[in-house]
Amino acid sequence: MTETAFTPRVFSGIKPSGGLQLGNYLGAIKRFVGMQGEMETVYCVVDLHAITVWQDPAELASATREVAAGYLAAGLDPTKSILFNQSQVSAHAELGWIFNCVARVGWMNRMTQFKDKAGANAEKVSLGLYAYPSLMAADILLYHATHVPVGEDQKQHVELTRDIAAKFNHDYKQDFFPITEPVTEGPATRIMNLRDGTKKMSKSGESDMERINMTDKAEVIAKKFKKAKTDPEPLPETVEGLAGRPEARNLVDIYAALNDTTPEAVIAEYAGAGWGRFKPALADLAVAKLSPIADEMARLMDDPAEIDRVLADGSARAREIANPILQKTYDIVGLLRS
Template sequence: MNEAVQTSSTFTPRVFSGIQPSGGLTLGNYLGAMKRFVDMQNEGSHETVYCMVDMHAITVWQDPDKLRRATRELCAGFIAAGIDPNKSILFNQSQVAEHAQLAWIFNCVARMGWMQRMTQWKDKAGKNQQNASLGLLAYPALMAADILVYHATHVPVGDDQKQHLELTRDVAIKFNHDYGVDFFPITEPVIEGAATRVMSLRDGSKKMSKSDPSDASRINMTDDADTIAKKIRKAKTDPDALPSEEKGLEDRPEARNLVNIYAALAEQSVDAVLREMGGKQFSEFKPILSDLAVEKLAPISTEMARLMQDPAEIDRILGHGAQQAREIAAPILKKTYDIVGMISST
């Protein structure tokens, strides 16, 4: 591979990330993604570009009306969580055609073997891969395009998306090598925080998911204060008191999950939480966690409900964000076409 490829440090610092509008935002989405998006926006050290990746959502079939509503609800969730459309670019993916156009170039750069090694492809396609959509297989090339069409230097990702970001880096390196250029950055992952992977309230070994048949397994960002408190009160735990050190959470997945959630909501380290809470039984800790969760999350659910009463305003925000996004993406795509050898009008 070309040793002269550009690293992220040689580009304008820019963050890109997206969430699928497949319905049902959870506490996992908030702590694992949205809260960190807000923090990066407010730090002001990077340009921040955040996207509802509706093109990714349709790699499995979506009801059109539900997809439209989920996209607007996700936008409402971004804003309610603290994303300011005046500080960040906020849009839905399908309004910026450059994503799909660059994805085709990357389909021709990426190798089939790369795609077939993706854990998410294996999990979602399962044993019936011949009936899975081509889009599901090519998902990582579109994700690479999402990131690189903005020359994004950093991407906040959960552990489950780290493999896809590694493929994005591979695509950038191969493109640069194949065409003898230093054009695409080698994007850096940002994986940090106590609750980058929030687990089920009913089974600490499984990720909190909107697809879990048990609503008690998750806190939805649309849950009201009473519902949040009830779910935490009924969360699965073990009979032992909280330890005073993190090593005491080994082999205690439910305890670790609740401590991680508290740490993330309180913006403290796990060690700091355990120094304060060590020795408490869950009968004492759960009400404390519940009060904190309600304090942090109930205002978000209330604001989401208010925003959803005016879908036209949400659509206006998304349209404006798409226009801003295209101002960055269009010249990068045009240069890509020039590098590849395609004729395009000025």
């Protein structure tokens, strides 16, 4: 096989279930916006992934618009990036089936997120929940994406994508799909729960005080950070001093990510400070950074036709890239079209 030079291109997506929270913003959307201009950027609302578990249809449509609003409110420019929802580009599902036939059952059995989500009810969950990593691989490789910004908990899925690409290329003796690189830089690629620093911040947590919703008003954001769980010790002199202090580490990481700096710089500024000084400073910073996004999301959600227009335009542009890659895949596999 001759080695192919692939156009540098970013792909990533967010699932529209529950509602956007700070982890989505710092771990994903903020990074997506920052990558605009560095290379081609394709961003998606992965609504087909959402239905691996039951979704109320009206709520799913609204949640899809909310994620799109979050992208736009955070600064994603739909003239610089492609923004669309997955179900409007049918090639995702078509390539997903081909990759179902490339991926091995043993690979799927190693996916830790399925085990976490299925729990003791693995025999009762949908086949889609079991197989969705191969659809995720299709999402990425349908655009010949060379880079995928992900959190640490999603890195295994990019590794599976690489395995599927490598097996397809080997089986068909074609250097057709790129071996995608995960991008995991940043101080807060995994945002933790404000009430338990050992658990990831989640849209489905029991208490609303556990998370910062991207639709929260300024006073709510401030209250949640001021009441966030901490420990009795002041901030240490070095970042190494945060070891074994998950709540402290989480708040320092959040501050660093919001302020476009590093945990080391935060510690240098607040070394020895008590929580009575640090948490109000974090609350003020969060309000300054997040409130404008919440306000713009509210404005956009009041104009769903504008969101739908952006998604329709993005879907058309996505199909221009995706459809030729799908058709070439069909040719390689030997699928006959009249």
